[in-house]
């Protein structure tokens with residue numbers, strides 16, 4: 623239980639994030655701030671980010687992301703659901 627996120631109850635208000643332009647240009651301009659490119663093994667995900675397992679683009683939210691959340695990856699049109707992996711990290715899985 624050393625992951626601070628794991629200790630948050632569902633009642634804890636979600637942290638909010640201000641999204642800035644990331645240079646991601648594969649979606650219409652108004653949606654660009656919600657995506658960024660994954661930089662590889664040296665990259666880390668913020669509390670408001672989750673990696674799309676299909677196209678490896680990082681999906682960003684203006685709120686903290688938690689297990690059970692549904693997110694949409696516009697670049698590859700995948701509907702995803704966020705789960706907590708065995709290693710304690712947040713992961714997105716394709717939702718059918």
Ligand SMILES: [Zn+2]
Nearest residue numbers: 674677695698
């Ligand atoms: Zn994707």
